[in-house]
Amino acid sequence: MQASGVELAGINCLFGQTPAIRDIDLMVPKGEFLALVGPSGAGKTTLLRVIAGLEPGYTGRLSIGTRDVTRVPARERNIGFVFQSYALFGHMSVKENVAFGLRVRPWRRRPARHVIAQRVRELLELVQVAHLANRRPGQLSGGQRQRVALARALAIEPELLLLDEPFGALDPLVRKDIRSWLRGLHDRLGLTSILVTHDQGEAIEVADRIALLRDGALEQVGTPEQLDRHPVNAFVHQFLGESVRFEATVRDGRAIPHLLEASAIPVALPDGPAVISIRPYEIGLRGGEGAGTVLFARRIGAFTRYEIDISGRVIEALAPAIDVPLSPGARCTLDLSRAHVFGVAA
Numbered sequence: 001m002q003a004s005g006v007e008l009a010g011i012n013c014l015f016g017q018t019p020a021i022r023d024i025d026l027m028v029p030k031g032e033f034l035a036l037v038g039p040s041g042a043g044k045t046t047l048l049r050v051i052a053g054l055e056p057g058y059t060g061r062l063s064i065g066t067r068d069v070t071r072v073p074a075r076e077r078n079i080g081f082v083f084q085s086y087a088l089f090g091h092m093s094v095k096e097n098v099a100f101g102l103r104v105r106p107w108r109r110r111p112a113r114h115v116i117a118q119r120v121r122e123l124l125e126l127v128q129v130a131h132l133a134n135r136r137p138g139q140l141s142g143g144q145r146q147r148v149a150l151a152r153a154l155a156i157e158p159e160l161l162l163l164d165e166p167f168g169a170l171d172p173l174v175r176k177d178i179r180s181w182l183r184g185l186h187d188r189l190g191l192t193s194i195l196v197t198h199d200q201g202e203a204i205e206v207a208d209r210i211a212l213l214r215d216g217a218l219e220q221v222g223t224p225e226q227l228d229r230h231p232v233n234a235f236v237h238q239f240l241g242e243s244v245r246f247e248a249t250v251r252d253g254r255a256i257p258h259l260l261e262a263s264a265i266p267v268a269l270p271d272g273p274a275v276i277s278i279r280p281y282e283i284g285l286r287g288g289e290g291a292g293t294v295l296f297a298r299r300i301g302a303f304t305r306y307e308i309d310i311s312g313r314v315i316e317a318l319a320p321a322i323d324v325p326l327s328p329g330a331r332c333t334l335d336l337s338r339a340h341v342f343g344v345a346a
Helices: 044-052 094-103 113-126 142-155 172-189 200-206 224-229 234-239
Strands: 006-015 018-028 033-037 059-064 079-083 160-164 193-196 209-214 217-222 244-251 254-257 272-278 284-300 303-310 313-320 331-335 342-345
Touching: 006 044, 018 044, 018 217, 033 044, 033 200, 044 079, 044 160, 044 193, 079 142, 094 113, 094 142, 113 142, 142 172, 172 200, 209 224, 209 234, 217 224, 217 234, 234 272, 234 342, 244 313, 254 272, 284 313, 303 331
Parallel strands: 033 193, 033 209, 079 160, 160 193
Antiparallel strands: 006 018, 006 059, 209 217, 244 254, 244 272, 272 342, 284 303, 284 331, 303 313
């Protein structure tokens, strides 16, 4: 399977008079796993469909490997596409579904029957559903159908694999197993993959890089760590995880929170008013005395989630469950000294 990189330059697409995607410049190197994330209506699926050749009327330049495919129809782009709805043919068996993309090729490019049969057997073994070859899609679980859909996409030996919310219809446990398996498959086969997902945690878990869109435009592209530690704006910081925002005053490179009895925080901001954003799991709690009162405490997995009232402002914090728990009504102080802070001048 020969993977290729993708380059988009100045891509625009309109829905009527409304821009769906705007001035997209994006390079996806060969072998990378990229996740497209953003709020509903951000343009994620539209961008994926432009790459696949399924969205007519876009402008700009699109290359896959060394080929300019800007005006190349979808069937000639050699792309595998996996949909959330699986899009399997219900009247065909599993093996017939996987073979379909090869059997409908023009006869000059169509492999011999025995070659197709061998390819189908190999793929069904690869995606661990060989024992289901003769079943119909309606006889499979959601996770099994998604594996079959992936095998069908891989049958044509695509240069690029596109996945549009492929795990959305799966229950949480199956979803986690399938995405971990998919990442391993991507690495084993040396694929170039682009995943659309609304789940930030999913993107962080499986992707090498994340491209965050808003209103059809790219906000930031980078590794999960880069977007978390060095967001270009407040939207990026808040989109990729829970955050607590509060006003502060910056003096000599340190932010002094308003209305919070908390330690000053080092920041790279000019002196003056600022808005600070931090992750709830980076808020330390010191029990005993202080301006904070615990309103709520509940263990959730490896953390205890707290709601703290400080001067009428309710702050959420996540503390490791191994810490000595604070009960509702307890007094406490916030410790922000170890927090990674994102701040903007007000």
